[in-house]
Each structure stands twice: as C-alpha cells, then as structure tokens.
Amino acid sequence: MAAGLEASPEQRRRVRRSALLWALIAAAFYVAFIVMAVVRGTK
C-alpha cells in the first residue's frame, strides 16, 4: 500500500467528525425552514 494513502486514526476521526457536523448543519437548515413555515402558518 502506498504510504500516502494511509490515514492516521486522528485524521480518520477528524474526517468523520467534520463530515457529520456538516451533514447535521444541512439537516438543520432543512428542518428549520419547514418549522419556520409551520410556525408562521399557525400564527
């Protein structure tokens, strides 16, 4: 295996953590705008 393709456990953790973080942020935007519309509709 080529040396450069090996990832340290720390790098793997960082990749996984930041991917999850950005996925959560995307999901939050999705839900937030629907919630905003629901709240506005029930006023």
Added chain:
Amino acid sequence: MAEVLTNAESHDEHDHKPHGWRRWVYSTNHKDIGTMYLVFACLMFFIGGGAAMLIRLELFSPGLQFFDPQMFNSLTTMHALIMIFGAIMPAWTGLANWMIPLQLGAPDMALPRLNNLSFWILPFAFTLLLSTFFVPGGAPAGGWTMYPPLILQTGAAFPMLIFAVHLMGASSILGAINVIVTIMNMRAPGISLLRMPLFVWTWLITAYLLIAVMPVLAGAVTMLLTDHFFGTTFFTAAGGGDPVMFQHIFWFFGHPEVYILILPAFGIVSEVIPTFSRKPLFGYEAMVYATASIAFLSFIVWAHHMFTVGMPLAAQLFFMLSTMLIAVPTGVKVFNWTATMWKGSLSFEPPMLFALAFLFLFTIGGFSGLMLAIVPADYQYQDTYFVVAHFHYVLVPGTIFGIMAGVYYWLPKWTGKMYDLTLGKWHFWLSAIFVNVLFFPQHFLGLAGMPRRIPDYAVQFTDWNRVSSIGGFGFGLAQLLFPILIWKCIRSGVPIGNRAWEGAHGLEWELPSPPPFHSWTTPPSDAVIARGAEH
C-alpha cells in the same frame, strides 16, 4: 479515510486500475468520478442546449410555429433545470473532483464512497426529470422557480419533479460535504489556507453556500409536495397559507445559487489569467476576502427578485442597497484580474481567450444586474427579456465560459496531450461572437417591453428575435466543436510534459501528465510545494 484505505488496499499495490464497467460504476477514484461528472455535464449541456434551440426556433417568428404554449413553457422550464442542475453544477463538481486533490497534494477526496454516491444519484434524478416529457400532462411548465399556485397545477409530472429536485439537492449537499472535509483535512503539510489556489478557495466558499441553501430548496419543495398531496396549506391562500412566502424561501436559496454557479468560475479565471500573463495573481488575499464577501452578501439580497411582489419601502431600500454593495467585492476582483495582466507577457491560448471574454461579458451581466437592482427601474424591467439577457450574460459568457476556460486549461493535464489550439480558438471566437448576437438584442427586446416566457409576441419584436435566434443557432453549432476537439485530443493530441503551459504554477503541474491513477500517494515535499504553490 477508511474508504481511501479500502481503495488503496485493493488497487494501489502496482498502481493498476480496475477495468470495464466496474471501474466506473464502483469508482472511488477522484479522477474517474471527476471525468464521469464532466461527461454527464457535457451530455446535459447538449440536451439543455437542444431545448434552447427549440425555444429560439419557436421565437424566430411571431405566432405559434411548432409548439403549443404548454410545450413551450415546458421547454423553458426544463432548459433551466437541466442547465443549472444538470450541466453547470455537475461540471463544477467534476472540476472540483479532478483538481482539488491534485492542487492540495491529497491522495483523493476525503470521502470517496460518498463521492461515488453523489455522482450516481444524478443519472437517476435526470432520467426521472426528463421522463416527465412522456407522462400525462407533460413536463413541468411552471418555470424553474416552481412558484405556487401555478406549479401545483402540474399533472403527473409533479411528484417526479419534486423527487428529482430532492435527488439533485442531496447529490449537491453530499458533494459539498466532501469538498469541505477534503479541503479542511486533506491538505498536504505546508499548504496553509492562504497558500491554497484560488480555485480551491472559491470551491470551499461555494461548498459552504451549497450546504446552507440546498436544504432550503429541499424544504420548500417538500412543503409544495405536502400542499399537493397531504392537504397542508403552506402556500395555499385558500387555507390560510401564503404563496409569497414560497418566493421568499425559494429566493433565499435562489440568489446564493447564482453565486454557487459563478464563484468557481472566479477561481478558474484567477488561475488562468496569471498563467497566460506570466505574472503572479495581483492581490491574492483581497481575492479571497472578496469571494467571501460576495458569498456573505448573497444571503441578504434575495428579495431583489421580488420587488414587484410588494414589500415595505424600508425592505425595498435594504435589498436595493445590499444588492448594489455586491458590486464592491466584484469590482475588486475585476480590478485585480486587470492588474494581473498589466505589463504582463500576455499570450492568447484558448483558456486565456475564454477567461478574457468572461471578464468583459460577465461584467456586462453585472452592470445590467445593477440596473435591475434599482427598485423603480426594476418595476419596468421585471419579467421582460431584459432580465433574460441579464442572467444569460452572467451564466453563459460568465459561468459556461469559465467552465470552458477551466477545461481548456487542464485538459492537457488530464489527457497528457495537447489539443488542437487552432480548433480551440475557432470554438472560442464562434462562441464569443454568437453569444453576443444571441443575447445582446434581448436587452433591446426587454426595454421595448417584450415579456419573457411567451411563445408568441407582437410583430414589432420580430427583427431582434430573428437576430437572437440566428445567434442561438450559431452558438449551438459552435459548441459541437468542443466534443470534436476533446475526441481529437484523446486520439491524436501531441504528448506533453508535466507543465502544459509555460507560465503555469500549482501542484497539479508538478505531477506527470496524465497524473497516475493514484497521485500524491506521498505528500509533496517542501521544495515541490514552494515551487508549485506560488500564486
């Protein structure tokens, strides 16, 4: 990174690559996935362009010639959806896939399996979207903006449209996550953020925009779906909903989307102009901050698309002034590109020609954007061909020429061969001439009062419509040179060394041409970075 290891374990021992269909369907290699994105984008460009040719054919003469109004509206709607989501965005993602790891000294994208998924969602999304032409009621005809209540009248195509938009959005979000994670975690040691090439910077900012706004579009179309099928009334006035709220939500997505389409072009032009001026980019850091400023401002200007809908005077003033403010960082960019060329040793190969045309013609689109930002003037221009001329100047000689500049710049690197420069110049000059014949008269038509999205028009608009249509046919035919040039390059191009262009800097030019299947398997040394990372 687990995916990288798996890929490496199976394939990297002797740098061999899988063959046949498995190489593409199961691919986790950033170059192969980049190639698939680019081929897909090219295919969609010709399908969307075909729809544009049919639109111009219908508009060649007043009266209804070939299509009924429903079909005409389907063509305009599908042309926009295909070009935006099928051609431009996948082209940028393809370029990102190819170039970001090469430019950062990374062995691959951070999440290669996610990368595979992001791509393979797209053929399904567009098969679904294009198949709406064959369902009862025809393809969506309510415009790419999907405003209710009109879009709720779509026939059997409605859920297909919504699902296709969801799929495109999911693909974009996954691609954006991959880009951010790659840039933030996979840079070779020694490549700090402010040593990254401008293309990587503009893509990083684009990816942030994508993550912020694609879910908003998904939320909006989900609400359309529930309004249509599940009895909700988010946007239905009869049930207490508000159709105007859809427009606010849509344009909160829609305006940053414009910058999603154009920011990577800024990055490409920032790579190409220094190379062919044989000078470093003028004001690198200012370019980074200007890009970030444009991205920030793109979130607070959305309602300039809706001035005629009605809003308080304070809101009109706010959105007018915030829109005009975008001219400042954009002006910084145009100034810096011009200053880069100042006293440079210029040469005019196809990438530089496309970049220069971008500079002039995108600026024309920017100026007409400033005119549209003026509230009382916008009341006059709204829904006329002036708007069509404006955004096509931004998106065709802006975005499309930016993509062309990028492909012509890096094609020798990808194939290891130099293409036919004369044919490239023919492609450029025909495109540059006909794009103006196509879109400039649309300013006159709009100012004279011709409404957009109509298959028929008053006879006084005939002459400029004919000129515009002739320009359209010429532009469309000129694009056929592009696949011919690429085919010729692959088949019989002249082999090149690492560096295709004399003035090129960047880590990608330190690799052989074409780069090996697995590149940067060991991070570049400090000396290579120092040589490659000059801006």
